[in-house]
Amino acid sequence: xxxxxxxxxxxxxxxxxxxxxxxxxxxxxxxxxxxxxxxxxxxxxxxxxxxxxxxxxxxxxxxxxxxxxxxxxxxxxxxxxxxxxxxxxxxxxxxxxxxxxxxxxxxxxxxxxxxxxxxxxxxxxxxxxxxxxxxxxxxxxxxxxxxxxxxxxxxxxxxxxxxxxxxxxxxxxxxxxxxx
Numbered sequence: 001x002x003x004x005x006x007x008x009x010x011x012x013x014x015x016x017x018x019x020x021x022x023x024x025x026x027x028x029x030x031x032x033x034x035x036x037x038x039x040x041x042x043x044x045x046x047x048x049x050x051x052x053x054x055x056x057x058x059x060x061x062x063x064x065x066x067x068x069x070x071x072x073x074x075x076x077x078x079x080x081x082x083x084x085x086x087x088x089x090x091x092x093x094x095x096x097x098x099x100x101x102x103x104x105x106x107x108x109x110x111x112x113x114x115x116x117x118x119x120x121x122x123x124x125x126x127x128x129x130x131x132x133x134x135x136x137x138x139x140x141x142x143x144x145x146x147x148x149x150x151x152x153x154x155x156x157x158x159x160x161x162x163x164x165x166x167x168x169x170x171x172x173x174x175x176x177x178x179x180x
Contacts, residue, residue: 075166090161125171126166
């Protein structure tokens with residue numbers, strides 16, 4: 001007979017823990033569960049959640065900062081290595097501009113030069129544009145001034161040594177002559 005009464009009694013399918021209408025546990029019972037262990041109070045839970053959110057934000061900031069430092073270090077390493085090879089590049093350019101009767105030899109030097117330029121491009125190294133460009137002290141180093149009434153003042157008219165950069169970081173400034 002008791003079983004029949006229990007079967008007829010309707011129980012809610014689920015009860016929300018934060019439901020303010022459900023208050024069938026006393027405050028003394030709320031702080032201890034059935035095993036006698038202390039259950040964290042709402043303030044402690046909120047504090048733990050806040051601490052977890054702060055820890056997650058600190059980790060995210062750490063990850064982003066580490067990625068930025070890694071990219072900056074990569075650029076520094078490439079800059080250091082490439083700057084050592086630029087004199088070799090200059091010599092290859094001089095060899096290409098020199099008169100040579102052996103076309104195969106000149107073709108071989110051109111292939112080496114092109115391969116070197118392709119490698120630099122793959123590392124993110126770009127040549128600084130100079131001839132005909134406006135003088136930019138952040139990219140160019142003026143080593144000579146030329147008087148030319150036909151050209152606009154502040155225009156680069158001759159490049160003595162090409163400049164190179166990686167991103168916004170200059171590896172070597174372009175040495176140029178500028179119209180004054």
